[in-house]
Amino acid sequence: MTDLRSIIKSRASELQGQGSQNNATGSSSASSSLSATSPAAKEANEKRPGLGLSLRPAQNKVQMEHHDLKMRIHERLVDSIDVSVLMKLSQDSELEGAVRETIRVLVDEERLPLSAVERDTLTEEVLYETLGLGPLEPLLSDASINDILVNGSQSVWIDQDGKLVETPIRFKDDKHLLHIISRIVARIGRRIDEASPIVDARLPDGSRVNAIIPPLALDGPVLSIRRFRPVPFNVDDLIEKGALSQEMAEFLKKAVQARLNILISGGTSAGKTTLLNVMSSHISEAERIVTIEDTAELRLQQRHVIRLESRPANLEGEGAVRQRELVKNALRMRPDRIIVGEVRGAEALDMLQAMNTGHEGSLTTVHANTARDALARIETLVLLSGVDLSQRSIREQIGAAFDLVVQVKRLSDGKRRVVSISEITGVQEGVIAMQDLYEFKATLKEGGELTGRHQACGIRPAKSQRFQEMGVELPTELFQNVEASQA
Ligand SMILES: Nc1ncnc2c1ncn2[C@@H]1O[C@H](COP(=O)(O)OP(=O)(O)O)[C@@H](O)[C@H]1O
Ligand SMILES: [Mg+2]
Numbered sequence: 001m002t003d004l005r006s007i008i009k010s011r012a013s014e015l016q017g018q019g020s021q022n023n024a025t026g027s028s029s030a031s032s033s034l035s036a037t038s039p040a041a042k043e044a045n046e047k048r049p050g051l052g053l054s055l056r057p058a059q060n061k062v063q064m065e066h067h068d069l070k071m072r073i074h075e076r077l078v079d080s081i082d083v084s085v086l087m088k089l090s091q092d093s094e095l096e097g098a099v100r101e102t103i104r105v106l107v108d109e110e111r112l113p114l115s116a117v118e119r120d121t122l123t124e125e126v127l128y129e130t131l132g133l134g135p136l137e138p139l140l141s142d143a144s145i146n147d148i149l150v151n152g153s154q155s156v157w158i159d160q161d162g163k164l165v166e167t168p169i170r171f172k173d174d175k176h177l178l179h180i181i182s183r184i185v186a187r188i189g190r191r192i193d194e195a196s197p198i199v200d201a202r203l204p205d206g207s208r209v210n211a212i213i214p215p216l217a218l219d220g221p222v223l224s225i226r227r228f229r230p231v232p233f234n235v236d237d238l239i240e241k242g243a244l245s246q247e248m249a250e251f252l253k254k255a256v257q258a259r260l261n262i263l264i265s266g267g268t269s270a271g272k273t274t275l276l277n278v279m280s281s282h283i284s285e286a287e288r289i290v291t292i293e294d295t296a297e298l299r300l301q302q303r304h305v306i307r308l309e310s311r312p313a314n315l316e317g318e319g320a321v322r323q324r325e326l327v328k329n330a331l332r333m334r335p336d337r338i339i340v341g342e343v344r345g346a347e348a349l350d351m352l353q354a355m356n357t358g359h360e361g362s363l364t365t366v367h368a369n370t371a372r373d374a375l376a377r378i379e380t381l382v383l384l385s386g387v388d389l390s391q392r393s394i395r396e397q398i399g400a401a402f403d404l405v406v407q408v409k410r411l412s413d414g415k416r417r418v419v420s421i422s423e424i425t426g427v428q429e430g431v432i433a434m435q436d437l438y439e440f441k442a443t444l445k446e447g448g449e450l451t452g453r454h455q456a457c458g459i460r461p462a463k464s465q466r467f468q469e470m471g472v473e474l475p476t477e478l479f480q481n482v483e484a485s486q487a
Contacts, residue, residue: 067172069110069112070122073103073106073107073122100127104119104123107122107123107126133180145158145227146158146159147225149223150171152220152221153170153177154170156169156170163414180223184209184223185209193213194213194215197214198210202295202297203228206297207226208225208228209224209226211223226269233277233278234278242415243415244417244418247477248418251478252279252421255467256282256283258467258469259360259466260360262402263374264363264405265365265366265367265370265377265405265407266408267409271408273297274416275406276363276365277300279363281301283300283302286304287304288333288334288335289306289336290308292338292341292347293310293342294310294341300339306333308326308329310323310326322347323340324350338362339364343366344381346385347381349387350385351401352397371420375402379395396427398427398432399427400427403424403463404422405422405434406422411442415450417440418440421436421438425462435459436459437459439454439457440453456479460476461474
């Protein structure tokens with residue numbers, strides 16, 4: 001590593017046409033990656049005069065020329081240093097300084113009539129091209145953006161407050177986009193090309209990326225980024241956002257404390273992981289928690305947490321470690337709680353068996369649109385494990401294992417809400433019996449605007465005894481149906 005650094009530095013000073021030591025060092029603020037854009041860059045962005053690129057499509061002549069210039073300098077930079085090695089080191093601000101200096105020299109060499117500000121802007125943009133995410137950078141400094149979705153070079157969408165909005169951002173062409181994608185995945189030691197055209201990974205800053213490229217993606221490379229929230233939502237945030245009522249939050253907290261097995265169900269991006277994270281925060285500090293995820297997203301605050309992450313197969317198709325193996329292994333680690341980020345496969349069976357053999361208080365999520373579907377989905381996943389059990393006994397196991405199903409949903413107004421909390425009360429004749437304890441009652445106002453409220457259904461949980469046994473009180477008020485009591 002030191003070698004590389006000195007290579008880059010010597011190259012930078014060489015380009016400066018003198019042997020003077022690195023005045024490059026320390027000249028930069030922290031690199032961008034997926035966190036906020038560096039202050040210097042932001043400033044340059046705001047000042048940029050007539051060179052506007054970022055939020056406007058590069059369609060007019062000046063912009064195209066600017067883009068070409070930027071790419072030319074970028075290419076020359078790539079020629080002069082080994083960018084793929086550089087990527088892995090780009091956290092290092094010293095290194096960024098050296099690159100910045102090299103760019104500056106290259107910009108100077110272009111001998112263009114640029115003002116100092118324009119020159120700085122150009123330097124920052126080339127730096128983004130090299131170390132950052134190119135045209136996507138302006139989106140990354142905007143904390144209100146949840147998801148960034150790139151569908152080929154000419155179509156970039158964002159999820160802002162639960163709604164999808166198209167941005168005017170464009171990449172030059174698919175090659176440009178592919179280049180940026182390759183760089184993102186190279187940073188985390190992965191590769192993307194025709195031979196392995198899918199990458200799903202977590203970036204060092206916690207953001208999740210998925211990239212899928214041709215030939216699997218038919219209309220150009222597709223990149224989906226789920227932004228990392230520097231401060232995760234807590235239960236008060238969710239109540240304030242109207243995701244659930246105070247009573248529901250209180251009940252879920254007690255359910256976690258009473259070690260109920262809870263399944264959170266919802267569609268893509270409905271808020272499952274967020275709710276799982278919030279609910280996990282109610283687990284006591286005294287417990288040993290093992291989390292198992294395909295891409296680690298949970299952020300538990302307890303001190304005694306062991307985080308496990310599955311591993312995809314390598315290029316030769318070997319070395320995969322699936323969630324199932326991790327669940328099996330977790331059981332040998334004397335866990336008090338096992339949290340599986342999302343059940344997607346055969347691990348469903350091992351979880352069920354664990355829950356039915358004394359590992360209570362498990363929390364997990366599953367992809368389904370209703371509480372009922374969630375149970376059916378678990379059933380399907382158990383069948384995938386190849387176990388030789390009748391449908392009836394699988395259902396019996398599911399009914400015995402889970403206590404609650406919490407359904408989350410993103411409704412038409414873009415808001416993510418808990419739409420029901422259902423209790424599993426038993427299995428009769430191969431049918432799992434459930435009752436709703438809470439629900440979200442939606443009403444459409446005139447003009448199609450959505451309102452509604454969360455309410456208790458007026459039923460005390462059949463499993464109240466379990467709470468008592470665990471020393472958790474369940475005040476009757478939590479379950480009172482306000483409407484009914486007013487009538
Ligand atoms: N109640 C909420 N209000 C606003 N945003 C939310 C809420 N719950 C989750 N989010 C945001 O929505 C996105 C998707 O949430 P996530 O929990 O990852 O969904 P899922 O696990 O269902 O795919 C994240 O960016 C998250 O920060
Ligand atoms: Mg999730």
